[in-house]
Amino acid sequence: MTVLIPSKIHALAHRRMALSALHADSSLAVRLKRYNHRIALVRALQPQGGVQ
Template identity: 65%
Template sequence: MHYLAINPSKKRAAAHRKMALNALHADSSLSVRLARYNAHMQKARALETSGGAQ
């Protein structure tokens, strides 16, 4: 087993963090951008806690 390999849930959490930041820069209303940001950050936090991402 390769111990330096990144955990799949950690990869997904990082992807959701990136999507959250991209949501803030989208060409949408502020409320839509904030809702998308919060949704992606919530998923990222859930993956970090329950998915075992360290």
């Protein structure tokens, strides 16, 4: 049985949003800002759930 860990799910979702931010139809500065924001959220979730 697979156990769903909420922080792991959130981290995965934020990683995917970060990658999609890089491919968005926006300026490079905006894409980088959005990517860095999402990755910061992923890093904040890591200690909570042991996400790797």
